[in-house]
Amino acid sequence: MTTLAPSAFATAVFPASADVEAIIRLALAEDVGRGDLTTEATVSPEAQATADLLQKAPGVLCGLPVVAAVFARLDARVDVTPRAAEGSFDARGRVVARITGPATAILTGERTALNFLQRLSGVATASRRATELVAGTAARVIDTRKTTPGMRVLEKYAVRIGGAGNHRAGLDDGFLIKENHIRAAGGITHAVRAAQRRAAPGHVVEVEVTNLGELDEAISTGAALILLDNFSVADMRAAVAHTAGLARLEASGGISLDNLAEVARTGVDFVSLGALTHSAGVLDFSLEFVS
Amino acid sequence: MTTLAPSAFATAVFPASADVEAIIRLALAEDVGRGDLTTEATVSPEAQATADLLQKAPGVLCGLPVVAAVFARLDARVDVTPRAAEGSFDARGRVVARITGPATAILTGERTALNFLQRLSGVATASRRATELVAGTAARVIDTRKTTPGMRVLEKYAVRIGGAGNHRAGLDDGFLIKENHIRAAGGITHAVRAAQRRAAPGHVVEVEVTNLGELDEAISTGAALILLDNFSVADMRAAVAHTAGLARLEASGGISLDNLAEVARTGVDFVSLGALTHSAGVLDFSLEFVS
Amino acid sequence: MTTLAPSAFATAVFPASADVEAIIRLALAEDVGRGDLTTEATVSPEAQATADLLQKAPGVLCGLPVVAAVFARLDARVDVTPRAAEGSFDARGRVVARITGPATAILTGERTALNFLQRLSGVATASRRATELVAGTAARVIDTRKTTPGMRVLEKYAVRIGGAGNHRAGLDDGFLIKENHIRAAGGITHAVRAAQRRAAPGHVVEVEVTNLGELDEAISTGAALILLDNFSVADMRAAVAHTAGLARLEASGGISLDNLAEVARTGVDFVSLGALTHSAGVLDFSLEFVS
Amino acid sequence: MTTLAPSAFATAVFPASADVEAIIRLALAEDVGRGDLTTEATVSPEAQATADLLQKAPGVLCGLPVVAAVFARLDARVDVTPRAAEGSFDARGRVVARITGPATAILTGERTALNFLQRLSGVATASRRATELVAGTAARVIDTRKTTPGMRVLEKYAVRIGGAGNHRAGLDDGFLIKENHIRAAGGITHAVRAAQRRAAPGHVVEVEVTNLGELDEAISTGAALILLDNFSVADMRAAVAHTAGLARLEASGGISLDNLAEVARTGVDFVSLGALTHSAGVLDFSLEFVS
Amino acid sequence: MTTLAPSAFATAVFPASADVEAIIRLALAEDVGRGDLTTEATVSPEAQATADLLQKAPGVLCGLPVVAAVFARLDARVDVTPRAAEGSFDARGRVVARITGPATAILTGERTALNFLQRLSGVATASRRATELVAGTAARVIDTRKTTPGMRVLEKYAVRIGGAGNHRAGLDDGFLIKENHIRAAGGITHAVRAAQRRAAPGHVVEVEVTNLGELDEAISTGAALILLDNFSVADMRAAVAHTAGLARLEASGGISLDNLAEVARTGVDFVSLGALTHSAGVLDFSLEFVS
Amino acid sequence: MTTLAPSAFATAVFPASADVEAIIRLALAEDVGRGDLTTEATVSPEAQATADLLQKAPGVLCGLPVVAAVFARLDARVDVTPRAAEGSFDARGRVVARITGPATAILTGERTALNFLQRLSGVATASRRATELVAGTAARVIDTRKTTPGMRVLEKYAVRIGGAGNHRAGLDDGFLIKENHIRAAGGITHAVRAAQRRAAPGHVVEVEVTNLGELDEAISTGAALILLDNFSVADMRAAVAHTAGLARLEASGGISLDNLAEVARTGVDFVSLGALTHSAGVLDFSLEFVS
Numbered sequence A, B, C, D, E, F: 001m002t003t004l005a006p007s008a009f010a011t012a013v014f015p016a017s018a019d020v021e022a023i024i025r026l027a028l029a030e031d032v033g034r035g036d037l038t039t040e041a042t043v044s045p046e047a048q049a050t051a052d053l054l055q056k057a058p059g060v061l062c063g064l065p066v067v068a069a070v071f072a073r074l075d076a077r078v079d080v081t082p083r084a085a086e087g088s089f090d091a092r093g094r095v096v097a098r099i100t101g102p103a104t105a106i107l108t109g110e111r112t113a114l115n116f117l118q119r120l121s122g123v124a125t126a127s128r129r130a131t132e133l134v135a136g137t138a139a140r141v142i143d144t145r146k147t148t149p150g151m152r153v154l155e156k157y158a159v160r161i162g163g164a165g166n167h168r169a170g171l172d173d174g175f176l177i178k179e180n181h182i183r184a185a186g187g188i189t190h191a192v193r194a195a196q197r198r199a200a201p202g203h204v205v206e207v208e209v210t211n212l213g214e215l216d217e218a219i220s221t222g223a224a225l226i227l228l229d230n231f232s233v234a235d236m237r238a239a240v241a242h243t244a245g246l247a248r249l250e251a252s253g254g255i256s257l258d259n260l261a262e263v264a265r266t267g268v269d270f271v272s273l274g275a276l277t278h279s280a281g282v283l284d285f286s287l288e289f290v291s
Helices: A018-032 A037-042 A064-074 A103-133 A151-161 A179-187 A187-196 A210-218 A234-245 A258-266 B018-032 B037-042 B062-075 B103-133 B152-161 B180-185 B189-200 B212-220 B232-242 B260-264 C018-032 C037-044 C064-074 C103-133 C152-161 C181-186 C188-198 C212-220 C232-244 C260-264 D020-033 D037-042 D063-072 D103-133 D152-161 D179-185 D188-198 D210-218 D233-243 D259-264 E018-032 E037-040 E064-074 E103-133 E153-162 E181-183 E188-196 E210-220 E233-243 E260-264 F020-033 F037-041 F064-074 F105-133 F152-161 F179-186 F188-198 F212-220 F232-243 F260-264
Strands: A050-053 A079-082 A096-101 A140-142 A175-177 A204-211 A225-229 A248-252 A270-272 A286-290 B048-055 B077-083 B094-102 B139-140 B208-211 B225-229 B249-251 B268-273 B284-290 C048-055 C079-082 C093-102 C140-142 C176-177 C204-211 C225-229 C246-250 C269-270 C283-290 D048-055 D079-082 D093-101 D138-143 D205-211 D225-228 D246-253 D270-272 D285-289 E050-055 E078-081 E094-102 E140-142 E174-176 E203-208 E225-229 E248-252 E270-272 E283-291 F046-056 F081-082 F094-102 F140-142 F206-209 F225-229 F248-252 F270-272 F285-289
Touching: A018 A103, A018 A151, A018 A204, A018 A270, A018 B018, A018 B152, A018 D020, A018 F020, A037 B180, A037 B189, A037 D233, A050 A103, A064 A079, A064 A096, A064 A103, A079 B139, A079 F081, A079 F270, A096 A103, A096 E094, A096 E283, A096 F081, A103 A140, A103 A258, A103 C152, A151 B018, A175 A179, A175 A187, A179 A204, A179 B037, A179 B103, A187 A204, A187 B037, A204 A210, A204 D233, A210 A225, A210 F020, A225 B152, A225 F152, A234 A248, A234 A258, A248 D225, A258 A270, A286 B180, B018 B062, B018 C018, B018 D037, B018 E018, B037 B103, B037 D152, B048 B103, B048 C064, B048 F064, B062 B077, B062 B103, B062 F212, B077 D210, B077 E094, B094 B103, B094 C283, B094 D233, B103 B139, B103 B152, B103 B260, B152 C246, B180 B189, B180 F046, B189 B212, B208 B212, B212 B225, B212 B232, B225 B232, B225 E064, B232 B249, B232 B260, B232 D063, B249 E103, B284 C269, C018 C103, C018 C181, C018 D020, C018 D152, C018 E018, C037 D179, C037 D188, C048 C103, C064 C093, C064 C103, C064 D233, C064 E283, C064 F094, C093 C103, C093 E181, C103 C140, C103 C260, C103 C283, C103 D179, C176 C181, C176 C188, C176 F105, C181 C188, C181 C204, C181 D037, C181 D103, C181 D285, C188 C204, C188 D037, C188 E188, C212 C225, C212 C232, C225 C232, C232 C246, C232 C260, C260 C269, C283 D179, D020 D103, D020 D152, D020 F020, D037 D103, D048 D103, D048 F020, D063 D079, D063 D103, D093 D103, D103 D152, D103 D285, D152 D225, D179 D188, D179 D205, D188 D205, D188 D210, D205 D210, D205 F212, D210 D225, D210 D233, D225 D233, D233 D246, D233 D259, D259 D270, D259 F232, D285 E210, E018 E064, E018 E103, E018 E153, E018 F020, E018 F152, E018 F260, E037 E103, E037 F260, E050 E103, E064 E078, E064 E103, E078 E210, E094 E103, E103 E140, E103 E153, E103 E260, E103 F179, E153 F020, E174 E181, E174 E188, E174 F037, E181 E188, E181 E203, E181 F037, E188 E203, E188 E210, E188 F037, E210 E225, E233 E248, E233 E260, E283 F179, F020 F064, F020 F105, F020 F152, F046 F105, F064 F081, F094 F105, F105 F152, F105 F260, F105 F285, F179 F188, F179 F206, F179 F270, F188 F206, F188 F212, F206 F212, F212 F225, F212 F232, F225 F232, F232 F248, F232 F260
Parallel strands: A140 A270, A175 A204, A204 A225, A225 A248, A248 A270, B139 B268, B208 B225, B225 B249, B249 B268, C140 C269, C176 C204, C204 C225, C225 C246, C246 C269, D138 D270, D205 D225, D225 D246, D246 D270, E140 E270, E174 E203, E203 E225, E225 E248, E248 E270, F140 F270, F206 F225, F225 F248, F248 F270
Antiparallel strands: A050 A096, A050 A286, A079 A096, B048 B094, B048 B284, B077 B094, C048 C093, C048 C283, C079 C093, D048 D093, D048 D285, D079 D093, E050 E094, E050 E283, E078 E094, F046 F094, F046 F285, F081 F094
């Protein structure tokens, strides 16, 4: 039996999920294909190597357990020893791990490992930056479902590593009634009631509203969580005043790092940002052989 | 038997690959999970809907066949009719497809479809921009293996849709001897010879060099394709002069849209850009119900 | 692309989930193995058949979409036409569907289809019975994670078809802090706080208590949902009085159909019953060829 | 490479089958989903735990190798040491295994492990009870294909652990010509001949008969194994006398623990009972942390 | 849901097995990889084509349903119309099917389809030849488990198409006690008894013997099926006389087409030939575009 | 995480490919099915065994890493120690490996391991023979895509072990424009140009010609690699003279071991032989328990 937990990285609260196993398997399969021609042709299968994994730009390290899992799938003898803590920030460049083992496996896995690491560290770095912008307010920055296909669990992990929070993980992880659902259900009240009947005890039904009138209707149905869709900052403030604590409010749509702090100061409980995952950019890493 | 080809989009030269099937399957599984709670609770399984797929920012449309495949996996009765051509550029915003069928399937697949579309269109748009920057030179912009895990085949398709070219698709798709291989093999000459012995008739062995001295050695081994790793623009010019057509040259490392045109004018044959895939950003799309 | 939705049964709110596809695939693979020897040897591949699917004992019909999906995987030409509504109760025996198509596919899929149908209808029937026992109280009967391996999504669907509710669908679908978590976290307060920090906006953290003292502590942490583990009926009543609406309460442990009504009358909000899924028994069905 | 054999449990003759691997994988995937939220939030990945696996009701222990495989898939460092023998009976309650390792993996796997164990022990217990009822007769109790979807190999293993025997494992594991096959083939004689032509040397063709007249025809075709479908006990006796050892006889249909002994005393060779698997009920187990 | 039955070929008794689906999927994946570069580059996705599938050497046609399934997986619009019957022999060369549909799918699937067809037709042809050599004797030629990895179900189908019979399909499909089992079990009698206890009603236990003394012991245990391992023809004759109908006998080991007829005339019931599958050779086919 | 590299055999340059893992998994699944009945019934799970893997006919050993992987998947405790080098030739018969571990796993994996070994050694042996026939010429023998379904990566590995070379590994591994592509593209020149535009820097476009006239056209397009399809030996000589080194030439079609040497002496650069893989035959091996 394979194991879902990367033992060497037990200190990171890393999700033991079959989805993570699946994307690692797929990423290696698509890169290695029928075999690593160059390495097979030029490097002895008996050669051992030691390499440093280098962070080359300012940001938050995220993804070491994935790096370890990538190499473990290629060859169980590859050892990845962390030199920096998952989630730590560095501004100057540093060695984040030392990798030793068969040179062939290290060469074959290098690009796939880096592709995961640079992306997850990019998401963690963006999340940290966003979180810093709302410091001093009661608002919490959270992510969305606008993630990279196949990377959902990992990107939401990176958001947490960066200090932000997670919205629901998928369509089965809670209720978010959007405009199209409302139209199909015949109105906000009807839709919220239908969802509440279906909801498990641990689920709070959330409903999206597009103006203050709809907000009123949502509050009157007893909705405890309301998404303000594309509200202006002024309308957000009005919504907070109007709601008066009867429901928690999430600001969503049209928010960027430029106006995030202003949005947070309106008094909303949550600000969701698709950009945390879909536009985070990558953080530069490289792998350098030291022997 | 499932079919790998998205019939409705036969006009796009879309790769019929099991990797594409795998990432679509994984993306839907991670988003839908055990089922779409909100849609199940609020929308009748008999409801029909019509929706417009809207491009909301300037860029190149790329990914309609994936959109169709996402919905087809949810429900074969969903129809996706293109209103714009895969690969076409738009600067103002437009409807790119009309989607009709069961409302439940359209609601369940919406986010996954958009997550693919926004990313692939982002890559195609970046590729088009890069290609425009080298117009008038003999250089060809190509991608790298710095792609999103699980998205290799699709992102390389998007690069082509945007007008740039593909470098090798994976470690089994040709030989690229890098510094670490050279060290392990005991020198450039030795590594190139080993690779040439293994190469299939249709494979050209490529070797990476880091200075003009190594370039000399590479040329003398008969290498027909040489990667100039992190050369300055001046050194690239020197390399082109020095090589005198005995090999084709690829510039790689430290190249961005800012210096791309200058690099292209040095006379190199190829300029490879990781940023085409890892930092392309997304192009904004939305799905709006019209009935 | 395969489709996750059983089109013919759009009137049932049936979960379009990859888990459902997986268990159907596995069930057919384990029964058919390398091929149906008897049918291959004795029945012409050109023979057509019509068969009635018969309910033979009193209970709630549940699983027709799975029956359709089983046959569809064997041969797309098999048609399953419902003669009774998913979720309807019958006390005397009836035809619930008519099945027509190639005799070979019907014979090969018969046992697998019945194995699903008899079990899901058993769960739906048990759920209906339990729901009837709490009629007139404010308590809602809900299921647990004590389901049959591989059948989670389907059995929870059957619970809903029978009129009861679902507790969380898996370990990723909400927080339920049990005794062992409390011990490991260093106490109720500490554990609840840790979970609340991690919880998404739509998640309510639930905590298990084993006596009235722990209930006090749970309430004081602001836990909005509390599981009373193996409380006596008298203690449940005390807990309800004590909580005074500050949290919703779930009774769990040691509850059977014998004492369910009494438990419900204590005023708890939820009663969870593992027996809905693990001891529901099966409802008898058969498939009879009519031509 | 994963290994199919649970090394720690080599003393149980446990089937090394890819089907077993598949259902364990599916069961964990459906329960863990994207990750165990509660455990991740409240328990340190470094915490170690020791837990006792307790049998809480009278019955036959069955499923320890599956318990070990479930935990091994989550974390290879979890150790499961048996304290009772697979297949042993206990009437009072006992510790059946001690489990040690990372607390997180034990908490995450607990429910899935118990869901397998309670069901398999239920089947083994029912099988033992049925076997005891036929003691002193020449009849052997055997199972059917009326098993839980996905659990075929494991449930048939549990039947053997309980002391009963297995009928064929699937449609590819021998020939059983039923009424519908007979009709499609144009009669008993024709169908039996067709099956005998196809049968491998090690396969005995079995044919189902519904009355003594059909029994005659079956015997005359040389069928060596005949299933008496829904015969009354009196007719079973007549069939045994009539057959006079020319074929072995299997009683099937309408048999429960109430009339099993009487059926066995008719002199039939086999009595098949769907209830061994589909109505066995579960045996109660729990997992309790001891440190 | 995908379908396991190739509808267009219902006249061939073709196994609907997940193993068949798996090898077709694997074969296409390994050949197509990330996409068919040449076809994508040179052929319009709108081009339609008609092609003839040609048999170019004398032999038995076997594998048309697989050809259809290969193309169906690439594109559901490809039509494969048989022009010759599965299992028919041809001595001169002929068109066996006409294939029409998108030119791209036909070009992409051509080699994979031919690779299946040439091999299965080779096995069917060898099986027919072997069967002809034993004509007039009571012996039946059967296959072994010496098949091509991944092709078990298909090659055993080809053996039947060629007129020979199948031995057991796998290790779970009956009991064959070999020398090593006998040694481990402590003798023939002990091993046969152990297997008979475990055997399902429809399974006949077979035991391998290496000399006439062991044959005596096997007969005395009541073994009904005995494999004569590497017996000389003279010893086979002696074994037949000695057994006197108390068991059926299988000759195995050291048998080729050269001595097959002589072996069959010894009076054994079965002659098993690994060469039917592992050394059958291929039958030449090609695909030629006619428009 | 499973590992793709067979650690024990690091001295063989063996492809670490998911395709290899897939065919080993499939081969074991199809043979073991629901479990090894005979071994389970007759051999104690605690029995240990030592066995010799014997080569019984003259040829090249190929496939030991696969043997090791087969047993490792069944039980990680099985040890396979090579006694002969992968790729070595033997003319008399020899022990090639010693296998020790649980007797059950060795018995269960024996046939699957041998089925791989006999076939791969057959391909390696045929490749060595072909290579010897062209000794002294400049021609290199290469394989084709006429491989066994599912065995592509392994058979191409065996070809290399035997000393011959590989042509492209699949449709995504380079461009080979055949007659049908030419027709669909509207001529040689047009097709070659289209392919060259699409080709990655490391890909050489190959085009098939059927006569000297087409050869002229191919040369004039600048094609650097040309396949001479079914040319007579005389025409090959003419083609070599005509081409005068402007392109490399591959002879293909109608070539067997009988005329291979003659073809090689024409001066072509490559001779491709489908028979290396599809008609190689098997090399006989057996597994014998020594204790």
